Amino acid sequence: MTGRLTVVGTGPGNPGQTTPQALEAIASSELFFGYAPYLDRLTLRADQVRVASDNREEIDRSRAALDAASKGAKVCVVSGGDPGVFAMAAAICEAIEAGPETWRRLDIEVLPGVTAMLAVAARAGAPLGHDFCAISLSDNLKPWELIERRLRAVSEAGLVIALYNPISKARPWQLATAFKILREFLPVTTPVIFGRAVGRPDEHFVVSPLGEADRQKADMATCIIIGSAETRIIERPGMDPLVYSPRGVSQ
Amino acid sequence: MTGRLTVVGTGPGNPGQTTPQALEAIASSELFFGYAPYLDRLTLRADQVRVASDNREEIDRSRAALDAASKGAKVCVVSGGDPGVFAMAAAICEAIEAGPETWRRLDIEVLPGVTAMLAVAARAGAPLGHDFCAISLSDNLKPWELIERRLRAVSEAGLVIALYNPISKARPWQLATAFKILREFLPVTTPVIFGRAVGRPDEHFVVSPLGEADRQKADMATCIIIGSAETRIIERPGMDPLVYSPRGVSQ
Structure with a gap:
């Protein structure tokens, strides 16, 4: 056999x-x-x-x-x-x-597949168009202190951040703490994208400024993308805005 | 129209x-x-x-x-x-x-697609199984100093690193410099995966320890995945080893 x-x-x-x-x-x-x-x-x-x-x-x-x-x-x-x-x-x-x-x-x-952050990013425009990272917010298998340290390191370094496993019944407070940490390093206007079931009939898709980002907008199946200070919003008449991170940084 | x-x-x-x-x-x-x-x-x-x-x-x-x-x-x-x-x-x-x-x-x-690092990771096992980042090594649109700063920040924070655009005729030295920086923060045994045209007839796929990682193994179409200190190699008789990053960190 x-x-x-x-x-x-x-x-x-x-x-x-x-x-x-x-x-x-x-x-x-x-x-x-x-x-x-x-x-x-x-x-x-x-x-x-x-x-x-x-x-x-x-x-x-x-x-x-x-x-x-x-x-x-x-x-x-x-x-x-x-x-x-x-x-x-x-x-x-x-x-x-x-x-x-x-x-x-x-x-x-x-066999590889399309991971959630890519679908959420495509729905928004191109927020992952520049250097980015993917971090699981679950502290079931790693200490919360390590997650905090990573959030500080990557936001300070200017990476766009995709958060997987942002919240669950057993982990209700971590996401609000993560937003609080990110507000120390990023402008309150930084776009935060909440995407769930993107491309499915029960899609949930919201863009909020970091200053108003609320853990109530997420559940365990949501992928959250937090822009860098460079991430931009293009308003469009009668349509969702485009959210994107320019390919270059001139600093 | x-x-x-x-x-x-x-x-x-x-x-x-x-x-x-x-x-x-x-x-x-x-x-x-x-x-x-x-x-x-x-x-x-x-x-x-x-x-x-x-x-x-x-x-x-x-x-x-x-x-x-x-x-x-x-x-x-x-x-x-x-x-x-x-x-x-x-x-x-x-x-x-x-x-x-x-x-x-x-x-x-x-419309989203399967990005290179996911295909290279699948070919290797599961090196992106823990927190990771994707960084373009091209300094055409951002200063090289920023790339160095990001490499330091993410390797020190314990993220697995996927490098896009690692080398080209116009950018011959950057990859060797990147390996040198990463060796300051990561063990020389850290697995480095070079993947090009994975799943195609002209596939090129190599795993090297960071201490021996050589820019000659890459060209502009190569995606490179550098493990964290936690990334492991499982040797298998008569087959390529499995390279993976455990889901948890116990530190």
Whole structure:
């Protein structure tokens, strides 16, 4: 038996943003592991089997997927967005490193996808057109002090910031604290973009100045992009403004 | 006449990584503006017209594209990768802001794509599995001193770093200097991934420790990912190692 494990990202949610390569990998797999809402987006055949789990169980899910592949199954591990950005590819690698030697002999493939910040940025214009960073605001797996230090370092250095996992029921206060820290380094007029389910019928998309940025505008599925001091807004009659970061800095 | 302008990204080069949404926008456009090698990747009909230009002419290209759209054409501006990451979407916005009022009334749409670092990361494992940044090493549009300051800030803060535009004939020395700066903050064993044309027949993919990272391994189409001190390598018998950044930091 020759099992294999493919880690795919289905993109930000709009079916037109899932790559043909990911669709092909899904079509040729037998067993699907993932967070239930991501598995719900797949159109599977009767012979394809779902193994859904909660979004806090990445390592257990990874072990189960690797075990199935080592027993000969064609396994697909499903993330939304890109599987390499705060998603399943790293969890799979962690499980392999800590797991049995046989898992290192498995055929493992990671297929890239459109990660949330790219879809939110495209909806806004081009806020990631200059140097930028992506930071997870979740302190489940790293100390909050480290997140604060990183927010200070990157905003002071002039990078645009994409925040993943900005808020959840278990982490209600961190986002407001992050905005407070960023206001120490950035003008209150800096554009802050809140994007959720961009390109889907339930899209939520708002641009606020940093001085008025409010954690109520985000939930756990929101990606937030905070401009740099260089990021600009172009007003347009009867349309959403364009938000963009110029390619150059003249300082 | 109702012109429109769509900015698309065709992904990193593997046709399976171009989104259906981008392909649809290409099929429904009449006039294509872009850097010649990106236009070469498109399969166009006889009634579709190419306007190729050099890769240093983004603003002139943007103006020509906006002018054509304002005269009623269905225009497609083509980037490789994602159009919002060091690519055409920001140039289009710059041209709109500096251009005639009529350009602000145009129907403008940006469609996201798989940007190079995501494809290189997927090929390697999951090096972008933790907080990361993307920095263009080109000092054509920003001072070199600013780039140095950013490299120091992000490596000291523990972010994984993706470098775009690492080297060119006109910028031969910057990459070696960048490696030298990074060696001040990161262990010499830190994995450095050089990825070019990943997923294409002419793929070039190398992993080196930072202490031996050599600018000769890169050209202008290479995306380089430099791990953090946490980034790990899993050796695998008879296969490329997996390079990944764990989701958590315990410090």
